[in-house]
Amino acid sequence: MIGDIIQLLIYGIVTGSILALGAIGVSLVFSILRFAHFAHGDLMTVGAYAALVIVAGLGMPIIVAAPFAVLVVAVVAIAIELSIYRPLRESSPIVLLISSFGMALILRSAVQLIWGTGNQVYASGIQLPIRVGGIAIKPDHLWIIAGTLGLIAALHVFLQYTKFGKAMRAMADNVDLARISGIPTSRVIMIAWIIAGGLAAMAGIFLAMDTRLHPVMGWQLLLPVFAAAIVGGIGRPYGAMAGGLLIGVAMEMSTMVINPAYKQAVAFALMVATLIVRPTGIFRGSSL
Amino acid sequence: MELAGLLSYFVFFASFACIYAIMALGLNIQWGMTGQINIGVAGFYAVGAYTSAILTTPPTPEHLGGFALPVIVGLIGAVIVSGLLAVLIGMITVNLRSDYLAIATIGLAEIIRFLIKNEEQVTHGVRGIAEIPRPLVESGPLAGPVFLVVALICVAIAYFLVERARVSPWGRVLRAIRDNEDATKAAGKNVVSFRLQAFVVGSALMGFAGGLYAHFFGFISPEAFQPVFGTFIVWAMLIVGGSGNNKGALLGTVLVWLVWSGTEIFTRLLPADMATQASAARVLMIGVLLQIVLLTRRQGVLPEERPKPIPRGDS
Numbered sequence: 001m002i003g004d005i006i007q008l009l010i011y012g013i014v015t016g017s018i019l020a021l022g023a024i025g026v027s028l029v030f031s032i033l034r035f036a037h038f039a040h041g042d043l044m045t046v047g048a049y050a051a052l053v054i055v056a057g058l059g060m061p062i063i064v065a066a067p068f069a070v071l072v073v074a075v076v077a078i079a080i081e082l083s084i085y086r087p088l089r090e091s092s093p094i095v096l097l098i099s100s101f102g103m104a105l106i107l108r109s110a111v112q113l114i115w116g117t118g119n120q121v122y123a124s125g126i127q128l129p130i131r132v133g134g135i136a137i138k139p140d141h142l143w144i145i146a147g148t149l150g151l152i153a154a155l156h157v158f159l160q161y162t163k164f165g166k167a168m169r170a171m172a173d174n175v176d177l178a179r180i181s182g183i184p185t186s187r188v189i190m191i192a193w194i195i196a197g198g199l200a201a202m203a204g205i206f207l208a209m210d211t212r213l214h215p216v217m218g219w220q221l222l223l224p225v226f227a228a229a230i231v232g233g234i235g236r237p238y239g240a241m242a243g244g245l246l247i248g249v250a251m252e253m254s255t256m257v258i259n260p261a262y263k264q265a266v267a268f269a270l271m272v273a274t275l276i277v278r279p280t281g282i283f284r285g286s287s288l
Numbered sequence: 289m290e291l292a293g294l295l296s297y298f299v300f301f302a303s304f305a306c307i308y309a310i311m312a313l314g315l316n317i318q319w320g321m322t323g324q325i326n327i328g329v330a331g332f333y334a335v336g337a338y339t340s341a342i343l344t345t346p347p348t349p350e351h352l353g354g355f356a357l358p359v360i361v362g363l364i365g366a367v368i369v370s371g372l373l374a375v376l377i378g379m380i381t382v383n384l385r386s387d388y389l390a391i392a393t394i395g396l397a398e399i400i401r402f403l404i405k406n407e408e409q410v411t412h413g414v415r416g417i418a419e420i421p422r423p424l425v426e427s428g429p430l431a432g433p434v435f436l437v438v439a440l441i442c443v444a445i446a447y448f449l450v451e452r453a454r455v456s457p458w459g460r461v462l463r464a465i466r467d468n469e470d471a472t473k474a475a476g477k478n479v480v481s482f483r484l485q486a487f488v489v490g491s492a493l494m495g496f497a498g499g500l501y502a503h504f505f506g507f508i509s510p511e512a513f514q515p516v517f518g519t520f521i522v523w524a525m526l527i528v529g530g531s532g533n534n535k536g537a538l539l540g541t542v543l544v545w546l547v548w549s550g551t552e553i554f555t556r557l558l559p560a561d562m563a564t565q566a567s568a569a570r571v572l573m574i575g576v577l578l579q580i581v582l583l584t585r586r587q588g589v590l591p592e593e594r595p596k597p598i599p600r601g602d603s
Contacts, residue, residue, distance in 0.1 A: 084582075099578075099579060
């Protein structure tokens, strides 16, 4: 029994890591551009498939494919920003939200057109788990957790100690104030997209390592990612990390008592509870 | 294709367009008039369809009910249940920024789809519900045209009601909320209550459209309520046609539905192994169309008609 709980906790941390990487991006985009980015899940999908090109096409290991995928998604995110989101920004953020919803379906259809609609995997065959006591840990899970920790540490250093990291936090606090203090806001927005896109690519790769590749894999994770961002306090990258972990663990733990098909409903319930009790989230993000 | 085939295809096309038109009108109340984002249109559509199906099908052990009630009772049930669901979601999000409504509705739609897939004793899961009766004429060559007439009448009534609502004081308050919430509040309007009303009325229309869909096909399964068919296309219709304009909602429905159905004819000519790719290409095309309209003509083909200012002394 206790073994089962620890096992589920490990699964929860793995899921939570993937959610956290997605939620940080959503939070970053929200705090700087003030809209909920509905295409974020599909950016993850694009990242996972971009890595597949290197892994399956060239036979390279994932660790080589990851930087390529990060680059691809960053370029895709910037292309969308320049061609669509920037021109739309003069109107209301609500229009951006609708546009991003359309973008989500464009990205997903593009993935279906290029790679087909079936399931795919990076490496076929069964990975032998490492057994500690009654608990089985797959090497992939260790990679996902370690990779997430590394990325979060890097993001922390970036946000706290670099010029652009500070500028980004300033913009998140008050865009107008940031602009009149001479912060190059459009360059900060570009960097935010690179970070959000890059993290989405990594989340997509981790998700594909944990499960499989499928054109709707990212879309299916969009709700838990938003839930993580909201529970953590939308617009707060550190909150998104905590929210991701919380939602991930809650989703996996819930399978002890309810049908695993309703994992998403657990994320939704936590999100709704947050909206009712404390709409600003744990870390006092922006609301209203 | 001979004439009879062409005619029956037209009846099918027009009937389906009527169902979408009612959804577009519902979304127009929410987005066009009030500025609320409902990305869970498919959820209300599905709830309406399943409610009506369960109420009207003959008794069966396969799913809940089979109450064999008349179609009209099923449709009323669809309106009530989807409306109640909207009250629930609306109450949670009505005080929050519209982003939260978007996120909550998308979550709701996904969970409804999971529920439909997994709660087999209620919905018969992925195998769906069959034997849903058609209105008035059950089968035969007249069933299609009769349904089309019924659907057209429904669209006409829905259009009339929504258009009346738009020009009424109620509609004016909704637009005022959309354009300047604080000023509306300052004018003494209960913004929260109006917003909730608009959301519920719009969602109830979507539920009604779902009920019609169930009686149109006679069979429903979770596949029909995916976000692409249930939500995305409706948004494309409203935005292409012109948000805030009910005529625009109808025109957009016809235009997008023409593009969607027209391209389907082409995909049928392709070999089977390319069919899935082709359907992805169609979604991509509608997505690009949506972006182009947003970028170049945000008001849509038929822009919103601003009501004329009331002459002095007349109010």
